[in-house]
Amino acid sequence: MATPGILVVEDDEAIASGLVRVLESEGYAVGRVDSGRAALGAAGDEIGLVVLDLGLPDLDGLDVCRRLRAERSDLAILILTARDTELDIVAGLDAGADDYLVKPFRLSELLARVRAHVRRVDSAGARRSDEPLAAGQLRIDLAARRAWEAETELSLRPKEFELLALLVAEAGRVVTRERIMREIWDTEWLGATKTLDTHVLTLRGKLGEASAITTLRGIGYRLDVA
Amino acid sequence: MATPGILVVEDDEAIASGLVRVLESEGYAVGRVDSGRAALGAAGDEIGLVVLDLGLPDLDGLDVCRRLRAERSDLAILILTARDTELDIVAGLDAGADDYLVKPFRLSELLARVRAHVRRVDSAGARRSDEPLAAGQLRIDLAARRAWEAETELSLRPKEFELLALLVAEAGRVVTRERIMREIWDTEWLGATKTLDTHVLTLRGKLGEASAITTLRGIGYRLDVA
DNA sequence: CTCGATTTTGACCGGACGTTGACGCTGCGC
DNA sequence: GCGCAGCGTCAACGTCCGGTCAAAATCGAG
Numbered sequence: 001m002a003t004p005g006i007l008v009v010e011d012d013e014a015i016a017s018g019l020v021r022v023l024e025s026e027g028y029a030v031g032r033v034d035s036g037r038a039a040l041g042a043a044g045d046e047i048g049l050v051v052l053d054l055g056l057p058d059l060d061g062l063d064v065c066r067r068l069r070a071e072r073s074d075l076a077i078l079i080l081t082a083r084d085t086e087l088d089i090v091a092g093l094d095a096g097a098d099d100y101l102v103k104p105f106r107l108s109e110l111l112a113r114v115r116a117h118v119r120r121v122d123s124a125g126a127r128r129s130d131e132p133l134a135a136g137q138l139r140i141d142l143a144a145r146r147a148w149e150a151e152t153e154l155s156l157r158p159k160e161f162e163l164l165a166l167l168v169a170e171a172g173r174v175v176t177r178e179r180i181m182r183e184i185w186d187t188e189w190l191g192a193t194k195t196l197d198t199h200v201l202t203l204r205g206k207l208g209e210a211s212a213i214t215t216l217r218g219i220g221y222r223l224d225v226a
Numbered sequence: 227m228a229t230p231g232i233l234v235v236e237d238d239e240a241i242a243s244g245l246v247r248v249l250e251s252e253g254y255a256v257g258r259v260d261s262g263r264a265a266l267g268a269a270g271d272e273i274g275l276v277v278l279d280l281g282l283p284d285l286d287g288l289d290v291c292r293r294l295r296a297e298r299s300d301l302a303i304l305i306l307t308a309r310d311t312e313l314d315i316v317a318g319l320d321a322g323a324d325d326y327l328v329k330p331f332r333l334s335e336l337l338a339r340v341r342a343h344v345r346r347v348d349s350a351g352a353r354r355s356d357e358p359l360a361a362g363q364l365r366i367d368l369a370a371r372r373a374w375e376a377e378t379e380l381s382l383r384p385k386e387f388e389l390l391a392l393l394v395a396e397a398g399r400v401v402t403r404e405r406i407m408r409e410i411w412d413t414e415w416l417g418a419t420k421t422l423d424t425h426v427l428t429l430r431g432k433l434g435e436a437s438a439i440t441t442l443r444g445i446g447y448r449l450d451v452a
Numbered sequence: 453c454t455c456g457a458t459t460t461t462g463a464c465c466g467g468a469c470g471t472t473g474a475c476g477c478t479g480c481g482c
Numbered sequence: 483g484c485g486c487a488g489c490g491t492c493a494a495c496g497t498c499c500g501g502t503c504a505a506a507a508t509c510g511a512g
Contacts (some may be wrong), residue, residue, distance in 0.1 A: 172369075218500095222370060242486090424471075444478070
Protein backbone atom coordinates (compact mmCIF):
# COMPACT_ATOMS: atom_id res chain seq x y z
CA MET A 1 0.00 0.00 0.00
CA ALA A 2 1.72 3.10 -1.21
CA THR A 3 -0.80 5.52 0.23
CA PRO A 4 -2.77 4.60 3.33
CA GLY A 5 -6.47 4.02 2.93
CA ILE A 6 -9.14 6.44 4.03
CA LEU A 7 -12.29 5.48 5.88
CA VAL A 8 -15.31 7.74 5.52
CA VAL A 9 -17.79 7.53 8.40
CA GLU A 10 -20.93 9.36 7.38
CA ASP A 11 -24.59 8.41 7.46
CA ASP A 12 -25.91 10.96 5.01
CA GLU A 13 -26.02 9.10 1.73
CA ALA A 14 -25.48 12.10 -0.53
CA ILE A 15 -22.54 13.53 1.35
CA ALA A 16 -20.93 10.15 1.90
CA SER A 17 -20.88 8.97 -1.68
CA GLY A 18 -19.85 12.41 -2.82
CA LEU A 19 -16.89 12.32 -0.50
CA VAL A 20 -15.95 8.82 -1.57
CA ARG A 21 -16.08 9.75 -5.20
CA VAL A 22 -13.96 12.83 -4.79
CA LEU A 23 -11.38 11.10 -2.66
CA GLU A 24 -11.17 8.18 -5.03
CA SER A 25 -10.69 10.51 -7.94
CA GLU A 26 -7.70 11.85 -6.05
CA GLY A 27 -6.22 8.41 -6.04
CA TYR A 28 -6.91 7.29 -2.49
CA ALA A 29 -8.19 3.89 -1.52
CA VAL A 30 -11.47 4.72 0.20
CA GLY A 31 -13.74 2.68 2.42
CA ARG A 32 -17.09 3.78 3.74
CA VAL A 33 -19.36 2.97 6.63
CA ASP A 34 -22.48 4.72 7.92
CA SER A 35 -22.41 4.08 11.61
CA GLY A 36 -20.08 4.43 14.54
CA ARG A 37 -20.18 0.76 15.36
CA ALA A 38 -19.21 -0.16 11.83
CA ALA A 39 -16.43 2.38 11.96
CA LEU A 40 -14.84 0.72 14.94
CA GLY A 41 -14.85 -2.57 13.12
CA ALA A 42 -13.64 -1.24 9.82
CA ALA A 43 -10.66 0.73 10.99
CA GLY A 44 -8.04 -1.87 10.33
CA ASP A 45 -4.36 -1.52 9.73
CA GLU A 46 -4.81 -0.50 6.13
CA ILE A 47 -6.62 2.64 7.21
CA GLY A 48 -4.42 5.66 7.79
CA LEU A 49 -7.04 8.35 7.98
CA VAL A 50 -10.62 8.45 9.19
CA VAL A 51 -13.00 11.17 8.06
CA LEU A 52 -15.60 11.13 10.81
CA ASP A 53 -18.98 12.80 10.80
CA LEU A 54 -20.27 13.59 14.27
CA GLY A 55 -23.99 13.18 13.58
CA LEU A 56 -24.15 9.41 13.64
CA PRO A 57 -27.28 7.40 14.39
CA ASP A 58 -25.93 4.92 16.89
CA LEU A 59 -22.95 6.06 18.91
CA ASP A 60 -21.80 9.48 19.88
CA GLY A 61 -19.27 10.66 17.35
CA LEU A 62 -16.85 11.92 19.94
CA ASP A 63 -17.01 8.59 21.65
CA VAL A 64 -16.16 6.81 18.42
CA CYS A 65 -13.28 9.17 18.04
CA ARG A 66 -11.96 8.39 21.49
CA ARG A 67 -12.16 4.67 20.94
CA LEU A 68 -10.45 4.86 17.58
CA ARG A 69 -7.69 6.89 19.14
CA ALA A 70 -7.32 4.37 21.94
CA GLU A 71 -6.93 1.52 19.52
CA ARG A 72 -4.68 3.13 16.98
CA SER A 73 -2.49 5.91 18.25
CA ASP A 74 -1.02 6.45 14.82
CA LEU A 75 -4.36 7.00 13.12
CA ALA A 76 -5.26 10.38 11.68
CA ILE A 77 -8.80 11.47 12.51
CA LEU A 78 -10.54 14.32 10.75
CA ILE A 79 -13.88 15.36 12.21
CA LEU A 80 -16.72 16.78 10.14
CA THR A 81 -19.49 18.58 11.93
CA ALA A 82 -22.03 21.35 11.81
CA ARG A 83 -21.15 22.51 15.30
CA ASP A 84 -18.63 25.25 15.18
CA THR A 85 -18.37 26.75 18.60
CA GLU A 86 -15.02 26.97 20.23
CA LEU A 87 -16.11 24.48 22.84
CA ASP A 88 -17.10 21.90 20.26
CA ILE A 89 -13.80 22.15 18.56
CA VAL A 90 -11.90 21.82 21.78
CA ALA A 91 -14.03 18.82 22.70
CA GLY A 92 -13.29 17.21 19.37
CA LEU A 93 -9.59 17.72 19.62
CA ASP A 94 -9.67 16.50 23.19
CA ALA A 95 -11.34 13.34 22.04
CA GLY A 96 -8.28 12.63 20.00
CA ALA A 97 -9.12 14.18 16.64
CA ASP A 98 -6.30 15.62 14.61
CA ASP A 99 -8.40 18.05 12.69
CA TYR A 100 -11.81 19.60 12.60
CA LEU A 101 -13.85 20.82 9.63
CA VAL A 102 -17.14 22.67 9.97
CA LYS A 103 -19.96 22.06 7.49
CA PRO A 104 -20.51 23.44 5.00
CA PHE A 105 -16.90 23.13 4.01
CA ARG A 106 -15.17 23.75 0.74
CA LEU A 107 -14.07 20.59 -1.01
CA SER A 108 -10.70 22.06 -1.78
CA GLU A 109 -10.15 22.66 1.89
CA LEU A 110 -11.07 19.12 2.80
CA LEU A 111 -8.73 17.76 0.18
CA ALA A 112 -5.91 19.96 1.35
CA ARG A 113 -6.33 18.70 4.88
CA VAL A 114 -6.63 15.10 3.78
CA ARG A 115 -3.40 15.49 1.85
CA ALA A 116 -1.71 16.93 4.88
CA HIS A 117 -2.78 14.07 7.14
CA VAL A 118 -2.00 11.37 4.65
CA ARG A 119 1.45 12.82 4.28
CA ARG A 120 1.94 12.90 7.99
CA VAL A 121 0.76 9.34 8.46
CA ASP A 122 2.84 8.37 5.47
CA SER A 123 6.11 9.61 6.79
CA ALA A 124 5.45 8.96 10.45
CA GLY A 125 6.08 5.29 9.91
CA ALA A 126 2.62 3.91 9.39
CA ARG A 127 3.80 3.33 5.88
CA ARG A 128 5.76 0.21 5.19
CA SER A 129 8.81 1.85 6.57
CA ASP A 130 10.98 -0.98 5.37
CA GLU A 131 9.73 -0.70 1.83
CA PRO A 132 13.14 0.11 0.44
CA LEU A 133 13.23 3.07 -1.83
CA ALA A 134 16.14 3.12 -4.23
CA ALA A 135 17.28 4.19 -7.66
CA GLY A 136 20.76 3.68 -9.00
CA GLN A 137 23.25 4.56 -6.30
CA LEU A 138 20.61 6.24 -4.20
CA ARG A 139 19.00 4.53 -1.24
CA ILE A 140 16.39 6.07 0.97
CA ASP A 141 15.15 4.96 4.35
CA LEU A 142 11.83 6.68 4.95
CA ALA A 143 11.48 5.46 8.50
CA ALA A 144 14.88 6.63 9.59
CA ARG A 145 14.72 9.62 7.26
CA ARG A 146 18.18 8.96 5.98
CA ALA A 147 19.56 8.84 2.46
CA TRP A 148 22.71 7.39 0.97
CA GLU A 149 24.48 7.74 -2.31
CA ALA A 150 26.58 4.63 -2.79
CA GLU A 151 27.98 4.08 0.70
CA THR A 152 28.15 7.65 1.89
CA GLU A 153 25.24 9.12 3.74
CA LEU A 154 23.82 12.37 2.46
CA SER A 155 23.29 15.21 4.85
CA LEU A 156 19.87 16.49 3.88
CA ARG A 157 17.56 18.98 5.46
CA PRO A 158 13.93 17.98 5.95
CA LYS A 159 12.47 19.50 2.78
CA GLU A 160 15.41 18.33 0.76
CA PHE A 161 14.84 14.82 2.03
CA GLU A 162 11.17 14.86 1.07
CA LEU A 163 11.96 16.20 -2.35
CA LEU A 164 14.62 13.60 -2.99
CA ALA A 165 12.36 10.84 -1.71
CA LEU A 166 9.65 11.88 -4.14
CA LEU A 167 12.08 12.03 -7.03
CA VAL A 168 13.57 8.66 -6.17
CA ALA A 169 10.13 7.12 -5.89
CA GLU A 170 9.42 8.34 -9.39
CA ALA A 171 12.92 7.88 -10.73
CA GLY A 172 13.09 8.01 -14.49
CA ARG A 173 9.68 9.62 -14.72
CA VAL A 174 8.80 13.26 -14.92
CA VAL A 175 7.39 14.77 -11.75
CA THR A 176 5.52 17.95 -12.49
CA ARG A 177 6.07 21.12 -10.52
CA GLU A 178 2.41 21.07 -9.64
CA ARG A 179 2.68 17.66 -8.08
CA ILE A 180 5.79 18.54 -6.12
CA MET A 181 4.17 21.66 -4.77
CA ARG A 182 1.08 19.69 -3.81
CA GLU A 183 2.83 16.80 -2.14
CA ILE A 184 5.60 18.60 -0.35
CA TRP A 185 4.38 22.13 0.13
CA ASP A 186 0.66 21.39 0.14
CA THR A 187 -0.25 24.22 -2.17
CA GLU A 188 -1.19 24.68 -5.79
CA TRP A 189 0.10 28.18 -5.84
CA LEU A 190 3.16 27.78 -7.94
CA GLY A 191 3.36 31.38 -9.03
CA ALA A 192 6.34 33.58 -8.55
CA THR A 193 8.20 31.68 -5.89
CA LYS A 194 11.68 30.34 -6.06
CA THR A 195 11.30 27.86 -3.26
CA LEU A 196 11.28 24.74 -5.38
CA ASP A 197 14.11 25.99 -7.56
CA THR A 198 16.26 26.70 -4.56
CA HIS A 199 15.74 23.26 -3.13
CA VAL A 200 16.53 21.63 -6.43
CA LEU A 201 19.67 23.72 -6.48
CA THR A 202 20.89 22.59 -3.09
CA LEU A 203 19.96 19.00 -3.83
CA ARG A 204 21.99 19.07 -7.00
CA GLY A 205 24.91 20.36 -5.03
CA LYS A 206 24.70 17.43 -2.65
CA LEU A 207 24.33 14.74 -5.27
CA GLY A 208 27.26 13.22 -7.09
CA GLU A 209 27.81 12.58 -10.77
CA ALA A 210 25.84 9.35 -10.85
CA SER A 211 22.51 11.01 -10.11
CA ALA A 212 21.24 13.98 -12.07
CA ILE A 213 18.08 15.98 -11.65
CA THR A 214 17.04 16.85 -15.17
CA THR A 215 14.92 19.92 -15.79
CA LEU A 216 11.96 19.56 -18.08
CA ARG A 217 11.26 23.13 -18.99
CA GLY A 218 7.66 24.09 -18.43
CA ILE A 219 6.89 20.66 -17.00
CA GLY A 220 8.90 19.62 -14.00
CA TYR A 221 11.89 17.51 -13.03
CA ARG A 222 13.11 13.99 -13.60
CA LEU A 223 15.70 12.06 -11.63
CA ASP A 224 18.08 10.22 -13.91
CA VAL A 225 20.48 7.69 -12.50
CA ALA A 226 23.35 5.97 -14.17
CA MET B 227 -14.18 6.39 -32.73
CA ALA B 228 -11.36 8.85 -33.07
CA THR B 229 -13.01 11.60 -31.08
CA PRO B 230 -15.86 10.52 -28.88
CA GLY B 231 -19.20 12.10 -29.57
CA ILE B 232 -20.80 14.65 -27.28
CA LEU B 233 -24.42 14.65 -26.21
CA VAL B 234 -25.94 17.95 -25.16
CA VAL B 235 -28.94 17.64 -22.85
CA GLU B 236 -30.58 21.02 -22.56
CA ASP B 237 -34.16 22.16 -22.93
CA ASP B 238 -33.56 25.85 -23.46
CA GLU B 239 -33.58 26.23 -27.23
CA ALA B 240 -31.21 29.19 -27.36
CA ILE B 241 -28.56 27.72 -25.10
CA ALA B 242 -28.80 24.31 -26.68
CA SER B 243 -28.32 25.37 -30.27
CA GLY B 244 -25.55 27.71 -29.23
CA LEU B 245 -23.70 24.90 -27.50
CA VAL B 246 -24.19 22.56 -30.41
CA ARG B 247 -22.93 25.10 -32.88
CA VAL B 248 -19.82 25.91 -30.89
CA LEU B 249 -18.96 22.29 -30.17
CA GLU B 250 -19.46 21.30 -33.78
CA SER B 251 -17.22 24.11 -34.92
CA GLU B 252 -14.61 22.55 -32.66
CA GLY B 253 -14.81 19.40 -34.68
CA TYR B 254 -16.80 17.26 -32.28
CA ALA B 255 -19.66 15.04 -33.34
CA VAL B 256 -22.56 16.49 -31.35
CA GLY B 257 -25.98 15.11 -30.61
CA ARG B 258 -28.74 16.98 -28.84
CA VAL B 259 -31.82 16.11 -26.83
CA ASP B 260 -34.10 18.28 -24.72
CA SER B 261 -35.32 15.94 -22.03
CA GLY B 262 -33.94 13.55 -19.47
CA ARG B 263 -35.83 10.63 -20.90
CA ALA B 264 -34.44 11.24 -24.35
CA ALA B 265 -30.96 11.55 -22.89
CA LEU B 266 -31.12 8.10 -21.40
CA GLY B 267 -32.07 6.70 -24.77
CA ALA B 268 -29.55 8.67 -26.76
CA ALA B 269 -26.44 7.94 -24.74
CA GLY B 270 -25.10 5.09 -26.80
CA ASP B 271 -21.60 3.79 -27.13
CA GLU B 272 -20.57 6.48 -29.53
CA ILE B 273 -21.08 9.10 -26.84
CA GLY B 274 -18.03 9.84 -24.73
CA LEU B 275 -19.18 12.97 -22.99
CA VAL B 276 -22.55 14.25 -21.86
CA VAL B 277 -23.14 17.91 -21.16
CA LEU B 278 -26.12 17.83 -18.86
CA ASP B 279 -28.30 20.72 -17.84
CA LEU B 280 -29.98 20.18 -14.48
CA GLY B 281 -33.21 22.10 -15.13
CA LEU B 282 -35.02 19.57 -17.26
CA PRO B 283 -38.77 19.38 -17.75
CA ASP B 284 -39.38 15.70 -17.13
CA LEU B 285 -36.83 13.97 -14.90
CA ASP B 286 -34.63 15.30 -12.17
CA GLY B 287 -31.25 16.09 -13.66
CA LEU B 288 -29.31 14.43 -10.88
CA ASP B 289 -31.37 11.33 -11.38
CA VAL B 290 -30.54 11.29 -15.05
CA CYS B 291 -26.93 11.67 -14.09
CA ARG B 292 -27.08 8.72 -11.73
CA ARG B 293 -28.70 6.49 -14.31
CA LEU B 294 -26.21 7.43 -16.98
CA ARG B 295 -23.40 6.67 -14.61
CA ALA B 296 -24.94 3.32 -13.73
CA GLU B 297 -25.13 2.33 -17.35
CA ARG B 298 -21.81 3.61 -18.54
CA SER B 299 -19.06 3.85 -15.97
CA ASP B 300 -16.61 5.18 -18.52
CA LEU B 301 -18.80 8.10 -19.56
CA ALA B 302 -17.72 11.64 -18.83
CA ILE B 303 -20.54 13.76 -17.43
CA LEU B 304 -20.35 17.53 -17.22
CA ILE B 305 -23.18 19.21 -15.35
CA LEU B 306 -24.48 22.67 -16.12
CA THR B 307 -26.53 24.41 -13.49
CA ALA B 308 -27.44 27.66 -11.86
CA ARG B 309 -27.03 26.26 -8.36
CA ASP B 310 -23.60 26.89 -7.01
CA THR B 311 -23.51 26.05 -3.32
CA GLU B 312 -20.97 23.57 -2.09
CA LEU B 313 -23.69 21.13 -1.17
CA ASP B 314 -25.07 21.21 -4.70
CA ILE B 315 -21.65 20.49 -6.05
CA VAL B 316 -21.14 17.60 -3.68
CA ALA B 317 -24.55 16.28 -4.64
CA GLY B 318 -23.70 16.56 -8.30
CA LEU B 319 -20.42 14.78 -7.93
CA ASP B 320 -22.14 12.23 -5.79
CA ALA B 321 -24.59 11.56 -8.56
CA GLY B 322 -21.67 10.55 -10.69
CA ALA B 323 -20.77 13.74 -12.49
CA ASP B 324 -17.16 14.31 -13.37
CA ASP B 325 -17.36 18.06 -13.54
CA TYR B 326 -19.57 20.94 -12.67
CA LEU B 327 -20.07 24.28 -14.36
CA VAL B 328 -22.18 27.05 -12.88
CA LYS B 329 -24.25 29.27 -15.16
CA PRO B 330 -23.49 31.74 -16.43
CA PHE B 331 -20.27 30.24 -17.63
CA ARG B 332 -17.74 31.44 -20.14
CA LEU B 333 -17.66 29.46 -23.35
CA SER B 334 -13.91 29.25 -23.27
CA GLU B 335 -14.10 27.57 -19.89
CA LEU B 336 -16.67 25.08 -21.09
CA LEU B 337 -14.54 24.26 -24.09
CA ALA B 338 -11.44 23.84 -21.98
CA ARG B 339 -13.24 21.39 -19.75
CA VAL B 340 -14.76 19.53 -22.66
CA ARG B 341 -11.28 19.18 -24.11
CA ALA B 342 -9.95 17.85 -20.84
CA HIS B 343 -12.67 15.24 -20.54
CA VAL B 344 -12.47 14.16 -24.14
CA ARG B 345 -8.74 13.73 -23.69
CA ARG B 346 -9.29 11.61 -20.63
CA VAL B 347 -11.96 9.43 -22.20
CA ASP B 348 -9.83 9.20 -25.32
CA SER B 349 -6.74 7.89 -23.67
CA ALA B 350 -8.41 5.83 -20.98
CA GLY B 351 -9.85 3.55 -23.56
CA ALA B 352 -6.93 2.86 -25.78
CA ARG B 353 -3.58 3.19 -24.10
CA ARG B 354 -2.17 3.53 -20.66
CA SER B 355 -0.06 6.62 -20.21
CA ASP B 356 2.99 4.72 -19.10
CA GLU B 357 2.78 2.31 -21.96
CA PRO B 358 5.51 3.20 -24.41
CA LEU B 359 4.38 4.68 -27.67
CA ALA B 360 6.17 3.46 -30.77
CA ALA B 361 6.16 3.50 -34.55
CA GLY B 362 8.94 2.09 -36.64
CA GLN B 363 12.26 3.09 -35.15
CA LEU B 364 10.64 5.71 -32.97
CA ARG B 365 9.92 5.10 -29.32
CA ILE B 366 8.30 7.57 -27.00
CA ASP B 367 8.08 7.40 -23.23
CA LEU B 368 5.39 9.82 -22.12
CA ALA B 369 6.06 9.33 -18.42
CA ALA B 370 9.74 10.08 -18.74
CA ARG B 371 9.08 12.50 -21.56
CA ARG B 372 11.87 11.08 -23.67
CA ALA B 373 12.03 9.98 -27.28
CA TRP B 374 14.40 7.67 -29.13
CA GLU B 375 15.03 6.88 -32.74
CA ALA B 376 16.55 3.43 -32.88
CA GLU B 377 18.92 3.50 -29.90
CA THR B 378 19.79 7.17 -29.85
CA GLU B 379 17.81 9.56 -27.74
CA LEU B 380 16.38 12.59 -29.46
CA SER B 381 16.88 15.99 -27.91
CA LEU B 382 13.49 17.60 -28.30
CA ARG B 383 12.06 20.82 -26.99
CA PRO B 384 8.68 20.74 -25.25
CA LYS B 385 6.49 21.58 -28.23
CA GLU B 386 8.53 19.36 -30.50
CA PHE B 387 8.07 16.48 -28.13
CA GLU B 388 4.32 16.94 -27.99
CA LEU B 389 4.10 17.22 -31.72
CA LEU B 390 6.12 14.08 -32.30
CA ALA B 391 4.13 12.20 -29.68
CA LEU B 392 0.92 13.11 -31.45
CA LEU B 393 2.28 12.08 -34.82
CA VAL B 394 3.62 8.81 -33.49
CA ALA B 395 0.31 8.05 -31.80
CA GLU B 396 -1.38 8.50 -35.17
CA ALA B 397 1.46 7.08 -37.24
CA GLY B 398 0.46 6.28 -40.79
CA ARG B 399 -2.66 8.39 -40.48
CA VAL B 400 -3.22 11.98 -41.42
CA VAL B 401 -3.34 14.49 -38.61
CA THR B 402 -4.98 17.70 -39.68
CA ARG B 403 -3.50 21.09 -38.94
CA GLU B 404 -6.65 21.98 -37.09
CA ARG B 405 -6.25 19.05 -34.74
CA ILE B 406 -2.61 19.75 -34.11
CA MET B 407 -3.35 23.36 -33.30
CA ARG B 408 -6.16 22.33 -30.99
CA GLU B 409 -4.29 19.62 -29.11
CA ILE B 410 -0.89 21.20 -28.81
CA TRP B 411 -1.49 24.92 -29.02
CA ASP B 412 -5.00 24.86 -27.61
CA THR B 413 -6.31 27.21 -30.28
CA GLU B 414 -8.00 27.02 -33.62
CA TRP B 415 -6.50 30.19 -34.91
CA LEU B 416 -4.49 28.68 -37.69
CA GLY B 417 -4.36 31.78 -39.82
CA ALA B 418 -1.18 33.32 -41.07
CA THR B 419 1.27 31.86 -38.60
CA LYS B 420 4.35 29.85 -39.30
CA THR B 421 4.55 28.30 -35.88
CA LEU B 422 3.47 24.81 -36.84
CA ASP B 423 5.56 24.86 -39.99
CA THR B 424 8.64 25.84 -38.05
CA HIS B 425 8.18 23.06 -35.56
CA VAL B 426 7.69 20.52 -38.31
CA LEU B 427 10.87 21.84 -39.83
CA THR B 428 12.98 21.40 -36.73
CA LEU B 429 11.47 18.00 -36.11
CA ARG B 430 12.39 16.89 -39.59
CA GLY B 431 15.90 18.08 -38.96
CA LYS B 432 16.14 15.93 -35.86
CA LEU B 433 14.68 12.80 -37.38
CA GLY B 434 16.70 10.37 -39.45
CA GLU B 435 15.96 8.79 -42.80
CA ALA B 436 13.79 6.04 -41.40
CA SER B 437 11.03 8.40 -40.28
CA ALA B 438 9.51 10.97 -42.57
CA ILE B 439 6.87 13.59 -41.90
CA THR B 440 4.86 13.77 -45.07
CA THR B 441 3.00 16.94 -45.94
CA LEU B 442 -0.58 16.62 -47.09
CA ARG B 443 -1.12 19.88 -48.83
CA GLY B 444 -4.19 21.70 -47.52
CA ILE B 445 -4.84 18.94 -45.00
CA GLY B 446 -2.09 18.29 -42.52
CA TYR B 447 0.77 15.91 -41.86
CA ARG B 448 1.35 12.20 -41.69
CA LEU B 449 4.21 10.34 -40.05
CA ASP B 450 5.53 7.57 -42.28
CA VAL B 451 7.96 5.03 -40.91
CA ALA B 452 9.96 2.41 -42.69
C1' DC C 453 14.00 34.90 24.70
C1' DT C 454 17.99 33.85 22.04
C1' DC C 455 20.54 31.69 18.77
C1' DG C 456 21.46 28.72 15.07
C1' DA C 457 19.42 25.87 11.52
C1' DT C 458 16.31 25.83 7.95
C1' DT C 459 13.33 27.74 4.70
C1' DT C 460 11.62 31.33 1.86
C1' DT C 461 11.94 35.47 -0.63
C1' DG C 462 13.44 38.69 -4.14
C1' DA C 463 16.63 40.53 -7.52
C1' DC C 464 19.33 39.52 -11.27
C1' DC C 465 20.97 36.92 -15.05
C1' DG C 466 21.29 33.86 -18.86
C1' DG C 467 19.53 31.17 -22.16
C1' DA C 468 16.17 28.08 -24.15
C1' DC C 469 12.05 28.36 -26.50
C1' DG C 470 8.30 29.92 -29.29
C1' DT C 471 6.96 33.02 -32.61
C1' DT C 472 7.22 36.10 -36.35
C1' DG C 473 8.04 37.83 -40.94
C1' DA C 474 10.45 38.00 -45.20
C1' DC C 475 11.55 35.35 -48.96
C1' DG C 476 12.01 31.25 -51.89
C1' DC C 477 9.90 27.09 -53.50
C1' DT C 478 6.42 23.83 -55.23
C1' DG C 479 2.29 21.81 -56.53
C1' DC C 480 -2.19 22.61 -58.55
C1' DG C 481 -5.86 24.76 -61.13
C1' DC C 482 -6.83 27.39 -65.15
C1' DG D 483 2.93 28.20 -68.74
C1' DC D 484 1.13 31.39 -65.39
C1' DG D 485 -0.24 32.75 -61.02
C1' DC D 486 -1.75 31.81 -56.64
C1' DA D 487 -2.04 29.65 -52.43
C1' DG D 488 0.10 26.70 -49.25
C1' DC D 489 4.31 25.25 -47.44
C1' DG D 490 9.63 25.30 -46.54
C1' DT D 491 13.45 27.77 -44.79
C1' DC D 492 16.04 30.77 -41.97
C1' DA D 493 17.50 34.38 -39.07
C1' DA D 494 16.18 37.39 -35.61
C1' DC D 495 13.59 38.89 -31.77
C1' DG D 496 11.05 39.00 -27.37
C1' DT D 497 9.43 36.38 -23.70
C1' DC D 498 9.25 33.45 -20.13
C1' DC D 499 11.29 30.12 -17.19
C1' DG D 500 14.59 28.37 -14.41
C1' DG D 501 19.45 28.98 -12.12
C1' DT D 502 21.90 31.34 -8.80
C1' DC D 503 23.01 33.77 -4.65
C1' DA D 504 22.58 36.50 -0.67
C1' DA D 505 19.61 38.39 2.56
C1' DA D 506 15.48 38.09 5.23
C1' DA D 507 12.05 35.52 7.64
C1' DT D 508 10.71 31.67 9.97
C1' DC D 509 11.18 27.72 12.84
C1' DG D 510 12.70 25.03 16.69
C1' DA D 511 15.52 23.71 20.45
C1' DG D 512 17.26 24.98 24.73
